[in-house]
Amino acid sequence: MHGLINKAIQAFVTDTYGADRWRSVMDLAGLGFVEFEAMLIYPDDQSHKVLSAMETVLERPLVEMLEDMGTFLVSNPQAEALRRLLRFGGVDYVEFLYSLDDLPDRARLAVSDLHLPALELIEQGPGQFELICAPGLPGFSNVMMGILRAMADDYGDLVILDHAGQRDGADIIAVTHVESQFAEGRSFSLGAHSL
Amino acid sequence: MMTPQQLSDFASKICPMHVIIDASGKITSAGPTLRKLRPELEWDGADFFAVFTMSRPRWVRTVKDMLSSAGAKLHMNFDSEPQTGLKAVLAPLPDGGGFLNMSFGISVLEAVQDYDLTSADFSPTDLTIEMLYLVEAKSAAMEASRQLNMRLQGAKIAAEEQAFTDTLTGLKNRRAMDHVLARMIAAGREFALMHVDLDFFKQVNDTMGHAAGDAVLQRVAQVLVECTRDADTAVRVGGDEFILLLDGLTDPSKLENIANRLIQKLEQPIPFEGKMCQISASAGTTLAKGAPPRDAATLIHEADLALYAAKNAGRGRHLFYQPHMEMAG
Numbered sequence: 001m002h003g004l005i006n007k008a009i010q011a012f013v014t015d016t017y018g019a020d021r022w023r024s025v026m027d028l029a030g031l032g033f034v035e036f037e038a039m040l041i042y043p044d045d046q047s048h049k050v051l052s053a054m055e056t057v058l059e060r061p062l063v064e065m066l067e068d069m070g071t072f073l074v075s076n077p078q079a080e081a082l083r084r085l086l087r088f089g090g091v092d093y094v095e096f097l098y099s100l101d102d103l104p105d106r107a108r109l110a111v112s113d114l115h116l117p118a119l120e121l122i123e124q125g126p127g128q129f130e131l132i133c134a135p136g137l138p139g140f141s142n143v144m145m146g147i148l149r150a151m152a153d154d155y156g157d158l159v160i161l162d163h164a165g166q167r168d169g170a171d172i173i174a175v176t177h178v179e180s181q182f183a184e185g186r187s188f189s190l191g192a193h194s195l
Numbered sequence: 196m197m198t199p200q201q202l203s204d205f206a207s208k209i210c211p212m213h214v215i216i217d218a219s220g221k222i223t224s225a226g227p228t229l230r231k232l233r234p235e236l237e238w239d240g241a242d243f244f245a246v247f248t249m250s251r252p253r254w255v256r257t258v259k260d261m262l263s264s265a266g267a268k269l270h271m272n273f274d275s276e277p278q279t280g281l282k283a284v285l286a287p288l289p290d291g292g293g294f295l296n297m298s299f300g301i302s303v304l305e306a307v308q309d310y311d312l313t314s315a316d317f318s319p320t321d322l323t324i325e326m327l328y329l330v331e332a333k334s335a336a337m338e339a340s341r342q343l344n345m346r347l348q349g350a351k352i353a354a355e356e357q358a359f360t361d362t363l364t365g366l367k368n369r370r371a372m373d374h375v376l377a378r379m380i381a382a383g384r385e386f387a388l389m390h391v392d393l394d395f396f397k398q399v400n401d402t403m404g405h406a407a408g409d410a411v412l413q414r415v416a417q418v419l420v421e422c423t424r425d426a427d428t429a430v431r432v433g434g435d436e437f438i439l440l441l442d443g444l445t446d447p448s449k450l451e452n453i454a455n456r457l458i459q460k461l462e463q464p465i466p467f468e469g470k471m472c473q474i475s476a477s478a479g480t481t482l483a484k485g486a487p488p489r490d491a492a493t494l495i496h497e498a499d500l501a502l503y504a505a506k507n508a509g510r511g512r513h514l515f516y517q518p519h520m521e522m523a524g
Binding site: 004037085091109110189190191 | 306324329
């Protein structure tokens with residue numbers, strides 16, 4: 001699994017639970033190192049060992065932690081670059097939802113060896129959507145749930161999100177877009193990034 | 196046939212950075228994004244060359260030149276600050292005027308900051324937003340790679356540092372000495388090479404064990420460092436053999452002093468687990484100065500001869516290399 005994903009897990013655990021707990025997680029996982037490198041590739045089973053060690057050490061269901069991780073990735077200042085890249089997807093939340101179809105391609109444009117599962121948005125009716133998360137990265141739909149929730153806050157929109165089961169091995173997230181500009185979102189300016 | 200107003204409305208939708216001029220070079224229409232860049236300017240009726248300065252191609256100096264430039268890539272700037280660069284292409288209009296479509300070109304990165312532009316300021320088919328996305332994404336990825344490179348560089352330096360260090364004593368090892376010595380000789384430095392060999396070390400090792408031997412070696416390293424300056428190099432070249440490279444120091448009386456102080460300190464008993472380890476040392480020194488310059492192997496050989504002469508003269512002594520020692524050896 002790509003180092004960026006492993007590093008995201010590390011950043012989330014370190015920031016939320018502290019560096020000591022992360023060390024305990026890595027001790028239990030038994031990989032022989034503590035820090036992941038964002039730009040290296042690691043065997044998938046190493047990531048799986050880390051995730052199951054997290055459940056044991058942090059004593060929380062994995063799906064909950066993965067959703068929190070999605071929220072962390074959007075709302076934590078450490079991950080500001082990622083929030084900005086997601087905000088490039090659309091000027092409002094609905095446009096952002098539609099841009100998710102392109103997310104794996106966009107990710108690959110930035111980092112050519114980063115492969116994310118395909119995403120497909122289907123409009124069921126006005127303000128009613130289903131996001132289909134193709135299989136390939138276990139827990140990805142939980143992380144996406146957290147990202148969708150945090151991005152709604154970022155745009156200041158009110159949404160209701162639900163896991164709506166599986167279809168052909170793909171996880172489905174039901175999105176109900178209740179209100180635009182429900183609260184004050186965070187600002188986004190194209191040129192805010194200093195190069 | 197379209198009226199000028201219809202053309203202007205139509206163009207504003209698909210070309211938010213267009214300018215229409217009449218045959219005399221007066222602006223009759225400007226797109227909304229362009230207007231946003233100069234909100235104070237009275238666009239309608241303004242003289243094109245009062246607003247923009249043409250930079251390339253050089254032959255375009257007048258309205259007439261510009262109107263005949265159809266299809267060519269034009270480079271221009273705003274006349275006033277900030278002098279944002281723009282690219283443009285002109286198509287002639289039937290009434291004798293011209294339609295210019297503009298874009299920022301590479302200056303877009305500054306432009307979005309200078310003018311606080313948003314997605315709505317660009318045509319939906321314009322790839323600028325994708326380009327800005329890509330610039331940020333690639334910068335973030337590049338930064339992550341740069342940090343990885345820096346950490347790898349740090350690890351490499353640490354590994355090299357270790358490889359040049361004798362792990363028991365912390366002194367430099369033989370490999371490190373070869374590097375330092377070669378560099379000093381190549382630079383034509385004057386220096387002294389002192390070979391120090393412990394006396395009675397084997398007895399300590401045999402009677403009190405290797406742990407005691409290790410403690411003695413660590414104490415010896417400490418003494419060598421204490422008796423030399425930071426610029427000097429202390430090396431453990433073998434089991435109980437050491438070499439000192441004393442940079443810029445070739446005064447025999449000073450060297451004699453250093454060697455004697457060293458031997459004296461090493462003769463002080465070294466405590467280990469309640470017992471005392473007693474050793475001494477012999478030393479031989481050669482001076483790297485004067486012509487012709489000798490190579491590393493020769494210098495080490497000369498210091499060896501001096502050392503063995505010192506040992507033969509009854510241990511705990513220091514001698515300088517003399518040419519006659521070659522015969523004796």
